[in-house]
Amino acid sequence: MLETSSEARKGHRARHRALRRTGWVLLGTALATASFAGIAFAGVSASMADSFAAAPRGSDAGVWPAARPVPEGRITVAVAVGNEGSVATDVLAPYQVFAESRDMFVYTVAAERRVSPLSGGAHLLPDHTLAEVADGTLPEPDVVVVPAVTDPTGAGEERLRRWIVERHHRGARILGVCAGSELLAASGLLDGRDATSFWSNITSLERSYPKVAWKRGLRYVEDGRVTTTAGVTSGTMGALRLVEELAGTAEATRIGTGLSYPGWTPDGPTAIPANHLALGDLPYAFNAAFPWLRPTTAIGLVDGVEEIDAAAAFEGYGGVSFATRTLVIGAGDTVTTRHGLVLVTRSAKGGAHGADRFVVPGVTNTSDLGSALDGWARRNGLAAELPGGGRRSGEFGFDPVLRDLAESSDRRTALATAKFSEYPSAHLELTGASWPWRSTLLAAAAVVVSVGVGLAPTAIRHTVRRRRPTA
Template sequence: MLALGLATVAGVVFAGATETGRSINQPVPSSAADTVPTSLQHAEPTSAAESTAVRHGRPLVVAFVVGTSGTIASDLLAPYDIFASSPAFTTYVVSDVASAAPLEGGPAVVPTYTFADVDADPALTPDLVVVPALTHPTGATEAPLRDWVTRQHDDGARVLGVCTGSLVLAATGMLDGLDATSHWSRISALESDHPNVHWMRGQRYVEDGSVTTTAAVTSGVPAALHLVAELAGPDEAQRVANLHPELRWTPTQTTTIPKDHFAVHDWPVGLNYVMPWFRPTVGIALEEGVGELDATAAFEVYSQSAAARTVALATSDTVRTRHGLVLLTTSFTHATGLSRVVVPGADTADAVDPGLRAWADAQRLSLEPLTGPPGPDGSAGEGGFSSALQNLAAHTDAATTSATAKMIGYPTSSLDLGNQPRSLRPILLGIVSLALAVLVGLAPTFLARRWRRRGLLPANASAAASLTDTETVNAAV
């Protein structure tokens, strides 16, 4: 009886976790390779900064690798926004193949180049390689990526491993003998699997020689700004950081962070993850020229919270970001089953594309801008992860939002998480699952009694079965 009940609970949890994991990935259309444009190499106009880091008379080249098995969207897009915002750097996305690369927690991205393209053109040789977390970091499918990153490092490139991108680097042996960090939930396993690396807890990022590794997801942003400061100067890094005032970053910012671990108060996200049924579906509308950091923050927050499914919306099947990346989207005219729509990079509903506004009005969907109003001095409004987390808090509760922020490594001290009541959906589903487990566990006893009453089972059958089980155990002893 107990075994059946436990098996039922395990089955529900497994099914829920599988569904949540599946829904994190935005689908990649099978026809995408033949129909979408390529992401562009980006170089910011040089007049935007007072100083520019150069090598051999050109801006420094930053290559962002993406895997064929899947890449964590925020680990790629958030640091990309930082480096691409500075004229000190030329940026591009590179993969083993030219087809659209799936991103976990975001829409697929079209690479700028393949590894073969970069190897064939000396002008594309990277000075810095950014390695995001991959879905299968040590799998055979990502062997070409690991080999390419190793070759670039051996040839003198610096390397930035974002979050569990450290698993990729550790698998190459690149981190042996170095200080390094990773997402707090993975460090214990990494200490066991890679004992030659000095794994450090409680650090936003760790730089050891030419290799920098970061803690949880959003730590890739301050690590990128730190490298901008090193390579292009602290003034240029501060200028870029000021484009995202919610970061409150300065060159002297401490790298010390809490030494996090799983705790009881993280249960809202855990329950959301294993009880995904009847979740709302949030459309994330991406407009042409949307900033990469603003775009990915909304997907990351809702994916990590597991509080809602997300769909990448645009006026067509693709959108080009502020710095030239092509993301695969769903045309809003083909989107169904949405609960509401959020718009990264927009500070008011009037700033949203008129066609999207008209469609949302016809569908009776609310449009929620995810960027605050500009400052009194005309500075950019606060957006990014801060706005996304506050939007989550407005639709769930403070506990869910705090646990989500902890998972992505984002500080909440400056956020107003409100006092919304607990979300009842996952709690009610959990109660229903436990009730189902109890019913399944009691079913054999109930059926046996029913069959005895109908004469289908001898009255002493249950006792005989019990006696036989006891004799079997005694014989075994």
């Protein structure tokens, strides 16, 4: 009996030790996981803060250009933006498409006429306010473009959601670009309709908005007077479709041919690959989660720059790729694009900003910069560069930036940027490194640190046990 009792006590102690070891392992694993998640969360937060950076100092006190008057007899397009932040290409690409039409007039509108951040470090001065349309100061728009905004379901965009629904009730067509469909879904405007969105959002949208029939693998979806598009650059094709319907096939063909979006033809197929997350997308995650030590790209803008050229630089170098930190530099406090959009910039009259490169989209020669930008480059010891050597004949504005991104960063980042912009990439000829080693090494370092944090409790326990006096 005594022997049996002794064996039972030994078994009990063995089970107790095993449970204790398991507890320490679980604690270490939890700490390691939490540590890695915390590092990555901090990195993503820093990346997003850079992408939707605060307006340049002093811009809130600027004397802004007056908005252009809205002419009579034209098809009117209002491009809505969120005051707290919008995706640059969702705003700028449809804006250029509609503004290229002789039959249309385009303006931007927000809850307040104050500087609004765009992804990639850019800033926009809206032309008008929601109230100016609602109270009849401006004519009712025939089309409202809705981009992705930083807080589509929040109280801060409640006025914008109500305003969009009211415009639709008054007869406007609605074009929701990329994740702009979430703002439309939150407004209730998509209930009972077919719709699409950015490919990586659709699963969560299906859970949050089950009354909407979400579609995958389509460049755009039309349901009545509401059109929604797939990710980022898809707004170009969605806008061309509305130009075709409102201004005619010939007008859409003229604009679309000039823009050279790969594969676009009037009434062409809308099917596109139904993308999914893959191992090849790791550069996107690494660049966003581990932004430390990345270079800084200064983007120089000149008056008359095409909106899509500017958007490609904002997204390619920062807003989608997260490959670099971006600074937007202009000759003065503002730059006016080819079709009248006002972008707020850091003035070239200012000092150095620690940039590693200076790229100037939308010009054919660096001699076209003007004295202010040229002087800024020389003071900062930089040579002005055209992205990818400049836009070639028959290229869409994203092509030269993606070529340059592959060369200056790596090919995998360029391809992931195209994928997350939902932009065709099969035609791209890319050279450069094969992988983003900076962010990958930082990710590996984060793993090492996190494992160390996870092992710390066990190491402390063993140290305490060794120092405990024995009887």
